[in-house]
Amino acid sequence: MIAPMPGVDGGCLCGAIRYRVEFPTIWFAHCHCSMCRRAHGAAFVSYCGVPEAQFRIETGADMLVRYDSSPTAWRQFCRRCGSTLTFAGERWPGEVHVVVANLNGPLDREPAAHCYYDAKVPWVDAADHLPRLGGPTGTQPL
Ligand SMILES: [Zn+2]
Numbered sequence: 001m002i003a004p005m006p007g008v009d010g011g012c013l014c015g016a017i018r019y020r021v022e023f024p025t026i027w028f029a030h031c032h033c034s035m036c037r038r039a040h041g042a043a044f045v046s047y048c049g050v051p052e053a054q055f056r057i058e059t060g061a062d063m064l065v066r067y068d069s070s071p072t073a074w075r076q077f078c079r080r081c082g083s084t085l086t087f088a089g090e091r092w093p094g095e096v097h098v099v100v101a102n103l104n105g106p107l108d109r110e111p112a113a114h115c116y117y118d119a120k121v122p123w124v125d126a127a128d129h130l131p132r133l134g135g136p137t138g139t140q141p142l
């Protein structure tokens, strides 16, 4: 028997969709942009980036819905329970952004930054000391 690759499993709220992220991830950051906030109904969304080959849907692929949130980016969610699971876009070729809150265990790294922090909601402030990034790309020092 071959030992499983180090990584972490994840899934949607109803359990129909299960997937696996294999380590190493590329990055881990929080996004405060208005599109992520709206897609998730949350003050901000935490993602890790992984190469496409290291993200695998194990069950429920038929339950995944793709929504093109812009001409160059798309998001996937469960059509039964609505859990938002991934983001991908032409700006990050070959990469999947996986919603960290839906993973079942720890990642291989800590969060590194707040992106689009200048677009954040006024009623939540980050209490950590991570860099606050923003501007047109969402990743420039503020
Ligand atoms: Zn579901």
Ligand SMILES: [Zn+2]
Binding pocket: 031, 032, 033, 034, 035, 036, 037, 116
């Ligand atoms: Zn965002």
